[in-house]
Amino acid sequence: MINRRMMFRGTAASAAMGAIFKNRVAEAAEAGKSLAAEVKDLNFRGRDGRLQLLGALDLESKHDFSYGVRLMQGKKMRETAQAMFMRALDKKGVKSEALMTVDEVMKAIEDDPAINIAQKTWLFNQRIMWKSLQDFFHENADFYLAEMESFDKVGPGKLELNPNMEIPSEARHEIHIQPGGYVGDPFAGHIYHYGTNSFYISVLGHNEQDQIHKKTVARLPTPADGKVKRILDMGCGIGQFTTALKERFPDAEVWGIDVGAPMVRYGHTRAQKIGIGANFAQRLAQDTKFPDNYFDITVSYIMHHEMPAESTLKVINEARRVARSGGIYYPIDFNTRGTNKGTAWGMYGLWFDSRWNDEVWHQEFDAMNFTAEIGRRGFTAPKEPVIALPGFGVRHFIRNA
Amino acid sequence: MVEIKSKRPTYTVDAIKSDIGNSLFLGNPVLDNVVACLISLSGDVWATKRRMKVLESLLAKQGITQEMVEKYRPTEQEVAAWEVERDAFVESSLGNLGNDATRPASAGFITRG
Numbered sequence: 001m002i003n004r005r006m007m008f009r010g011t012a013a014s015a016a017m018g019a020i021f022k023n024r025v026a027e028a029a030e031a032g033k034s035l036a037a038e039v040k041d042l043n044f045r046g047r048d049g050r051l052q053l054l055g056a057l058d059l060e061s062k063h064d065f066s067y068g069v070r071l072m073q074g075k076k077m078r079e080t081a082q083a084m085f086m087r088a089l090d091k092k093g094v095k096s097e098a099l100m101t102v103d104e105v106m107k108a109i110e111d112d113p114a115i116n117i118a119q120k121t122w123l124f125n126q127r128i129m130w131k132s133l134q135d136f137f138h139e140n141a142d143f144y145l146a147e148m149e150s151f152d153k154v155g156p157g158k159l160e161l162n163p164n165m166e167i168p169s170e171a172r173h174e175i176h177i178q179p180g181g182y183v184g185d186p187f188a189g190h191i192y193h194y195g196t197n198s199f200y201i202s203v204l205g206h207n208e209q210d211q212i213h214k215k216t217v218a219r220l221p222t223p224a225d226g227k228v229k230r231i232l233d234m235g236c237g238i239g240q241f242t243t244a245l246k247e248r249f250p251d252a253e254v255w256g257i258d259v260g261a262p263m264v265r266y267g268h269t270r271a272q273k274i275g276i277g278a279n280f281a282q283r284l285a286q287d288t289k290f291p292d293n294y295f296d297i298t299v300s301y302i303m304h305h306e307m308p309a310e311s312t313l314k315v316i317n318e319a320r321r322v323a324r325s326g327g328i329y330y331p332i333d334f335n336t337r338g339t340n341k342g343t344a345w346g347m348y349g350l351w352f353d354s355r356w357n358d359e360v361w362h363q364e365f366d367a368m369n370f371t372a373e374i375g376r377r378g379f380t381a382p383k384e385p386v387i388a389l390p391g392f393g394v395r396h397f398i399r400n401a
Numbered sequence: 402m403v404e405i406k407s408k409r410p411t412y413t414v415d416a417i418k419s420d421i422g423n424s425l426f427l428g429n430p431v432l433d434n435v436v437a438c439l440i441s442l443s444g445d446v447w448a449t450k451r452r453m454k455v456l457e458s459l460l461a462k463q464g465i466t467q468e469m470v471e472k473y474r475p476t477e478q479e480v481a482a483w484e485v486e487r488d489a490f491v492e493s494s495l496g497n498l499g500n501d502a503t504r505p506a507s508a509g510f511i512t513r514g
Contacts, residue, residue, distance in 0.1 A: 184416025
């Protein structure tokens with residue numbers, strides 16, 4: 001826990017921080033020479049590369065534990081639950097490869113709730129993890145809000161917040177059961193960042209240094225004419241993909257937009273801290289406010305399964321509007337079934353993710369043919385599409401003339 | 402709206418709350434609660450063990466080595482005191498495992514006196 005006496009004071013400290021990061025040393029000294037030591041305390045546990053260490057050892061250790069539970073849950077507990085699941089299907093005379101709806105699956109296993117032990121462990125480990133993070137950031141709220149304030153107006157990357165923006169109800173859910181979701185907690189970005197690191201470890205590998213984002217960006221295709229002056233990352237969250245884009249294309253104007261103000265605030269703060277000049281704005285992917293034909297590359301990173309299918313179609317149309325002729329459109333997200341039926345075990349997992357992990361739109365997304373919908377809206381897939389993130393949908397598109 | 406201890410702007414709106422706290426996955430709410438408690442408790446145990454590792458590393462740098470820790474023999478007084486604490490810990494953490502309960506919730510009042 002950060003000792004509150006160690007925290008730097010509000011406005012003066014904000015001015016000092018901003019000045020320091022703009023290299024206005026003299027101004028910083030004038031704003032609060034005596035604050036220098038306190039400013040250091042902001043990161044008193046230090047950094048691991050680009051990851052600011054959590055503010056307390058025990059909190060970090062609890063997260064280390066949470067990683068371990070997630071790994072164990074994803075292997076041993078999942079295998080046990082799956083074996084129990086298959087026995088329950090067998091008892092009912094249901095073949096495991098039969099295609100079923102979620103309702104049919106849940107009916108088939110309702111007599112043996114012990115099957116849900118892996119889901120219980122997954123979600124309650126996650127719930128405890130979120131709560132420990134939220135408690136910590138709330139206990140130190142003024143410190144972390146002051147830190148974000150100190151970076152809000154600091155460049156080189158811009159930050160645009162729209163406090164009067166109407167936030168659609170579809171974006172207010174507590175996705176991944178993260179308390180407050182992306183819009184309802186001032187530290188949504190902080191909480192999301194540390195929390196989702198454990199998601200990566202159990203699925204794709206370590207991502208504390210944005211390794212997954214950087215590798216994915218490195219594989220992204222570029223327009224045939226090689227021109228990459230402007231890039232848009234729709235639904236950027238905390239901007240790990242956005243910053244990776246700016247690192248690969250340092251001369252490009254790179255924008256990350258997201259509905260969640262706390263997400264883009266944290267993303268902007270973090271980008272400035274690690275010295276990456278990406279721009280962030282609180283805007284909707286369905287209504288980006290950018291001019292027609294503006295972007296050479298338009299991407300999104302695992303956003304679409306977190307919005308209604310109807311909104312996904314609107315976002316594709318918006319991507320078509322802002323992309324220039326020959327520009328790349330590459331929305332990264334899960335593969336979809338394109339139907340509401342699947343194997344029993346697959347639909348069981350989809351149900352828990354949608355219903356209990358609060359991924360409320362995932363079933364809708366899964367039932368649509370996302371790739372085909374893009375092809376119907378002014379984009380063409382090349383003959384040999386690039387696989388940007390192995391295991392996920394391959395949606396490499398070029399905007400038609 | 403979430404309440405926090407700061408007057409600074411938060412740029413938040415109300416979220417639609419998940420009902421995960423009311424979920425019953427294992428067919429018995431007590432069983433669900435026990436699993437949640439175990440996960441939480443285990444996290445605290447690991448945090449304590451990890452802190453201990455940090456302390457041991459720091460002590461080693463001050464000349465107190467792992468070998469010295471392993472070879473340490475407590476005094477008679479320490480042994481006696483630690484055994485009392487150990488037994489209390491075992492009882493408080495695992496004592497309920499030996500509880501041979503037989504009466505269902507619907508059981509009538511017992512005859513007293």
